[in-house]
Amino acid sequence: MRSQNLLPRLVLVVAVLISFVGCRVDPPIPPTEGTGPPTGTLRLTMIPEWEGEPLQFYTEYRNVSDYRTTVEVLKMYWSDVRLIDGLESTPVSTVELFNLQSGPLIREWKVAPGSWTGLRTGLGVPEVLNHSNPADYDANHPMSINNSMHWGWAAGYIFVMFDGRYDPDPASTAPFVTAYSIHTGMDTCYTEMDLLPVLPITVAKDSITNVIVHVAVDAFFHSNFGTIDLATENWSHGTNFPLALKFTHNVVQSFSIE
Amino acid sequence: MRTALHIVLLAVLLAGCRKDEGPDADEPNVPFALQLPPGATMPTTPSDNPLTDASVRLGKALFFDTRLSRDGSLSCASCHHPDKAFSDTLALSLGVDGLPGLRNAPTLGNVAYHNAFFRDGGVPTLEMQVLAPIHDQVEMDHNVTIVATSLRDQEPYKTLSMKAYGRMLDPFVITRAIASYERTLISGWSRFDRYLYQSDAAALTDAEVRGWQLFSSAELNCTACHGGYDLSDHDFHNVGQYLDYADDPGRERITLQPDDVGKFKTPTLRNIARTAPYMHDGAFATLDGVIDHFAEGGQPHPNRSPEMVNFVLTPDQKADLLAFLSALNDDRSLDQVP
Numbered sequence: 369m370r371s372q373n374l375l376p377r378l379v380l381v382v383a384v385l386i387s388f389v390g391c392r393v394d395p396p397i398p399p400t401e402g403t404g405p406p407t408g409t410l411r412l413t414m415i416p417e418w419e420g421e422p423l424q425f426y427t428e429y430r431n432v433s434d435y436r437t438t439v440e441v442l443k444m445y446w447s448d449v450r451l452i453d454g455l456e457s458t459p460v461s462t463v464e465l466f467n468l469q470s471g472p473l474i475r476e477w478k479v480a481p482g483s484w485t486g487l488r489t490g491l492g493v494p495e496v497l498n499h500s501n502p503a504d505y506d507a508n509h510p511m512s513i514n515n516s517m518h519w520g521w522a523a524g525y526i527f528v529m530f531d532g533r534y535d536p537d538p539a540s541t542a543p544f545v546t547a548y549s550i551h552t553g554m555d556t557c558y559t560e561m562d563l564l565p566v567l568p569i570t571v572a573k574d575s576i577t578n579v580i581v582h583v584a585v586d587a588f589f590h591s592n593f594g595t596i597d598l599a600t601e602n603w604s605h606g607t608n609f610p611l612a613l614k615f616t617h618n619v620v621q622s623f624s625i626e
Numbered sequence: 627m628r629t630a631l632h633i634v635l636l637a638v639l640l641a642g643c644r645k646d647e648g649p650d651a652d653e654p655n656v657p658f659a660l661q662l663p664p665g666a667t668m669p670t671t672p673s674d675n676p677l678t679d680a681s682v683r684l685g686k687a688l689f690f691d692t693r694l695s696r697d698g699s700l701s702c703a704s705c706h707h708p709d710k711a712f713s714d715t716l717a718l719s720l721g722v723d724g725l726p727g728l729r730n731a732p733t734l735g736n737v738a739y740h741n742a743f744f745r746d747g748g749v750p751t752l753e754m755q756v757l758a759p760i761h762d763q764v765e766m767d768h769n770v771t772i773v774a775t776s777l778r779d780q781e782p783y784k785t786l787s788m789k790a791y792g793r794m795l796d797p798f799v800i801t802r803a804i805a806s807y808e809r810t811l812i813s814g815w816s817r818f819d820r821y822l823y824q825s826d827a828a829a830l831t832d833a834e835v836r837g838w839q840l841f842s843s844a845e846l847n848c849t850a851c852h853g854g855y856d857l858s859d860h861d862f863h864n865v866g867q868y869l870d871y872a873d874d875p876g877r878e879r880i881t882l883q884p885d886d887v888g889k890f891k892t893p894t895l896r897n898i899a900r901t902a903p904y905m906h907d908g909a910f911a912t913l914d915g916v917i918d919h920f921a922e923g924g925q926p927h928p929n930r931s932p933e934m935v936n937f938v939l940t941p942d943q944k945a946d947l948l949a950f951l952s953a954l955n956d957d958r959s960l961d962q963v964p
Contacts, residue, residue, distance in 0.1 A: 501754050503797035507771060513757065513797055514771050520758030522880060523749040556882060609882055 407478040408571040410451070410460060412487075414581045415472040416442060423585050425469060432590040434538045435598055439585060441531035442468045443517060444619070445510070447493045449477075451484035451569060452562065458482065463493055465510035465517065468583070481573045486564035487581075491620055492527030495555045499523055519553055522606055527552045528619055530588060534598040548602035552612045552619075559616055563625040584622040593617035655680045655789045658806075663814030665823035665855055669738035675753060675802040677809060680790035685807025686961075687782055688800060694773055695766035697722050702759070702804065705731040708960045711897030712811060717908025721765040728764070728874065730908035733901050735813035735959055736856045736894055745890045745906045747862060748880040752805035757797075770797045813896040813959035814855070818950070830953055837950025840943055848920075850933040857895040857954070863931040864888035866924020867905060874907065888929050897959065899952045913951055917944060 416423040416439075423439060431437040446464045450457040460477050467473070492498070493511070502513040502525075511517075517526045529551050533544035563581065571577045589596045594614050604611040658677035662668065671677055688694065689702045705719040705727075706712040712734035718726040729745050737743070743755040759765040760773065777783045778795035787795040790803060818838070820829035830838065841848045851859050862877040868888065871878075877886035890906045904910040910919065923936040939947065 499750065501751070501757075501801065503753070503757060503770065503801040512771075513761070514769070518757070518761075520754075520761050521744060521746075521748050523751075523754045554882065606879065 406481055406573040408481050408573055409476050409576040410479045410569070410571055411474060411476045411576050411578050412581060413472055413474050413578065414466055414468065414583060416468045416583045416585050418584075418586045420584075422471065423468075423583075429586065430538060431534070431586065431598070432595060433536070433597055433599075436535040436538060436540060436544070437532060437589075437598070438534075438544060439530070439532040441529055442583075442585065443515075443526075443529040444468075444491065445493050445517070445525065445527055447490040447497060448560075449487065449489045451479060451482070451486075451571070452488045453483070453485045453568075457488065458484070460487070463497060463510050465515055467515075476576075479571055481571050483568045483570045485568055486562050487569065487579065487625060488560060488562050490558055490560050491616065492552070492558040493525050494558055498525050498553075498555060498558070519606060522554065524553055524555070527557055528616070530615070530619075534602070536599050546602070548598050550596075550602070550604045550611065550615050551606070552604065552616050553606060554609070554612075556609075557612055557616050559620055561620045561623065563623055565625045580626050582624045582626070584624070587622040588615065588618050591618040591621040593621070653789075658682045658810065660810060660812070662812060663819055663823070665819060666812060666814045667855070669809055669812075671806075671809060672751065672753065675806060677806055678790055680786050681803050681806040682810055684783065684786035684790050684799070685803035685805065687786070688804050689807050691777075693777060694760055694768060695722050696768040700766055705759075705765075706734050709900075711735055711813075711900040711956075711960060713901040715902070717903050719765075721762070722767045725764040727762070729906050730903065732893055733897055734808055734811050735896050735956070736811070738809040738812060739856055740860055740891075742860070742891065746877045746880050747891055752808055753801045756801040756804045770800055774800055811959065811961065813894075813956045815958040816896065816954045816956040818953045819956075821953075831949065833946045833949040834953040835950075836943075837946035837948070837953075840939075840947050841950055845935075846920075846937050846947075847933055847935050851892045851931075852895050858892040860891060862886065862889040862891055863933070864890075864927055864929040865920070866927050866930040866934055867909065867919070869925045869927055871927075876906065885929060888927055895951065896954050897956055898954055900955060913948055914944070917947060 418424075418429050425440060426438055429437050429439075444466050446466065447462065449460040449464065451460055458480050460479055461475070464475060497511065500511065502511055502518045505512045507514050511525065517529065518524070519526060531547065531549045533547050535542070535544055535546065565579065569577060569579060589598070596611070596614060596618065601608075601611045601614075604615065655678050658679050658681070660668070660677060675681070692698050692701045692704070694701055699722055705714045707714065714731040717730055718728070719731045721727055732745065737752060741750070743749040743752060744758070749755045749758065757770060760768050760770050774796045778787070783795045787793065787799050787803075791799045793799060814823075817829040817834075820826040821835075821838075840846055841852075851861070851863055853859060864876070864887070871888040875887045877889035878884065899913065902911060902913070904913065904916045910916045917939070920934070921937050921939060924930055924934050
């Protein structure tokens, strides 16, 4: 009699257990250690600066034309980032988006140990990436449509987004009213650049190597390629391409590495 | 009694493991039966976006949903309305807050056959084209990710997205689904098509036949660009509309080549009588005005197409030409609002 009552209960308990096992989400399998190639960490700190001091967004500066100037937006893509030594190189990152709105940014990458003379990167993204569909990237990917760095009309990405305000009257104390907005893009603006520190970049296994990249934002307005006069050169959104090219050259010249 | 109770409990537990995909989630997703008119070829589709019943239904629902715009006032159909052969009656369509767009909204008929989108051809796929109006500040001024997040748990989106693409509604799905629907907007059932592709001589009036003969004549040279099944070469031409294209350089905006200033994609002429106003900026209110422009040969812009030739039409000939263009009306291609 007792065994007759127990059997259905036993069946139920087993069924419940089977059901829960069916719903169980397997925990991720931890990576196996010691089987991959040895790696070190390359840590890059990018610091936007104005005349050698950390840039303060929305703060009034004087630019090369002695215009009252503020910076409100500074975002840029780096792509095909590599450590280089002559013709040799090792990949670091396919694409990175630097939004410097909140000041210095830090990126860390696992790379093969070695000694390298510098860092090579594209400013912007190369053609294949440039014309990829931003809807295909996860929301957290640097090329996601969420980052507002895509020109839908041209099916291409904005490489550098630089916005702010200016006033040609250096003596004025009035609030800023005139905006500048220089957005570069299109394949022609894609530029590779080499950042070569004085000392080699040495990456050792299981350790962190620090490099600091300074961005002289005040130099965006002038270089050996030419000066940008915001009074007449303040807008480029795929149009005014000569300005986009001059600005791109100036930005490339603005980087230094230590 | 207890055994029955146990069976019920077991069923409930097992049901707890089932993915909830909506009322018809278990129905199979089948290829979309695209009906092609005589003379039409099967359009190509990307390998990652085949036409299926579910993808087209999903795309259609999204196409007519005003929640794709920031303030909920505009859908794709607001500027591409079926009654107007998927175009607009305004020279420049109005976006949210009443802001005018850059160009006249073109018909979407036969976009499945295009290999570049927008009047300057700046976008290579229909899928990528979808992003532009959603994000453009003078169109829907929204964000496709926000759109996806707000709609993904609602029907029919929840069910159709899983069925069509095996994933929840997201930017990937939205762009592909709308592109799928747009690929079904095939036009080719006009009386002219019956005349040309089905040898139905009675399909056109005498005036329309005379208009077709004028249209395809060497003197008028219309078919130099408006030839083929879609009555468009889908290429880019400067037709001398202006001497100065500073307001809109057209194809040059994309290629940055001076030779492309003032060039715009040749529009299809299907349903042309329904898609006024005309040209990239809607500058001509009527087909009569368009014919006058081409008869005069256009402005002598350096990039003007060599195919632009002056011609003279009598009033009767002009009436015949207009009659022919009206014979391109295609009611069957005008899908209805869901």
